[in-house]
Amino acid sequence: xxxxxxxxxxxxxxxxxxxxxxxxxxxxxxxxxxxxxxxxxxxxxxxxxxxxxxxxxxxxxxxxxxxxxxxxxxxxxxxxxxxxxxxxxxxxxxxxxxxxxxxxxxxxxxxxxxxxxxxxxxxxxxxxxxxxxxxxxxxxxxxxxxxxxxxxxxxxxxxxxxxxxxxxxxxxxxxxxxxxxxxxxxxxxxxxxxxxxxxxxxxxxxxxxxxxxxxxxxxxxxxxxxxx
Numbered sequence: 001x002x003x004x005x006x007x008x009x010x011x012x013x014x015x016x017x018x019x020x021x022x023x024x025x026x027x028x029x030x031x032x033x034x035x036x037x038x039x040x041x042x043x044x045x046x047x048x049x050x051x052x053x054x055x056x057x058x059x060x061x062x063x064x065x066x067x068x069x070x071x072x073x074x075x076x077x078x079x080x081x082x083x084x085x086x087x088x089x090x091x092x093x094x095x096x097x098x099x100x101x102x103x104x105x106x107x108x109x110x111x112x113x114x115x116x117x118x119x120x121x122x123x124x125x126x127x128x129x130x131x132x133x134x135x136x137x138x139x140x141x142x143x144x145x146x147x148x149x150x151x152x153x154x155x156x157x158x159x160x161x162x163x164x165x166x167x168x169x170x171x172x173x174x175x176x177x178x179x180x181x182x183x184x185x186x187x188x189x190x191x192x193x194x195x196x197x198x199x200x201x202x203x204x205x206x207x208x209x210x211x212x213x214x215x216x217x218x219x220x221x222x223x224x225x226x227x228x
Contacts, residue, residue, distance in 0.1 A: 011057035012047045015084045015102050021046045022091030029159070030099050039095075043159075046088055047152050050145075053081055072191055084146055086114055103159055109169035110154045113176025120184070140221055143182050147175035 005013075025042040028034035093107055108115065124130060154168035162168075 009057075011053045011060065012080055014053035014056060015081045017049050018046050018084045018088040019091075022048070022088040025088075025092050026095035026098075029095050039159060040156060043092070043139065043152060043156060045150070050081075050085065050148060082144070089148075089151055089155070090114070096155070096159055100159075100161075106154075106165060106169045109173040110151055110158070112173040113180050116177065116180055120180075132204060141179060141182050141186070142178040143175065145181040147172065150175045 021042055023048070025039050028042055029036065029039040089111070093110065096102060097107060150168070150172040154172040155167065156162075157165040157168040
């Protein structure tokens with residue numbers, strides 16, 4: 001998504017919808033008129049919005065003049081989408097804990113990516129030089145999307161008290177940490193690329209022009225060349 005896109009574009013509205021869906025999940029789970037199946041339906045609806053927002057953004061990007069087809073959106077939605085994911089997951093897990101008091105270990109495994117990312121985000125925000133160097137690209141990766149899906153699966157298993165909950169929580173932890181490592185690696189790679197671009201610009205700015213060599217028409221042929 002281009003940075004010139006409106007904040008309330010179709011793709012961003014799909015991402016933002018997960019914030020009220022998180023509170024709707026909580027209401028469906030803890031109130032008498034709801035129940036786990038209704039909460040599961042809300043969870044599935046949130047998963048649909050998570051799958052659609054990137055597709056809608058890419059379609060809008062491809063339909064815009066001057067935008068290469070297939071290019072990943074890198075505007076507002078690139079940071080809004082993961083933030084909405086985290087708000088939704090935190091709200092959902094908070095509601096589950098309030099409703100059934102599950103093991104904090106399971107909650108920690110499901111939230112492993114967010115728990116590890118929090119101190120890194122604080123360092124990124126409070127160190128201006130690091131922020132200037134990295135200028136991190138928040139676009140979701142394939143592993144990041146897999147981590148979100150594994151979180152949703154673990155949440156559903158936790159909500160219904162499934163025996164497979166520890167396995168699902170472990171998968172969410174593994175995919176989440178792999179996604180976080182991938183984000184850090186991509187940030188470092190982008191930072192190094194920007195450093196190389198800045199160095200090339202400096203070299204080009206101070207490089208002295210070289211005058212072309214024009215042959216002298218009156219110059220005599222070299223004495224080393226024999227004439228017939």
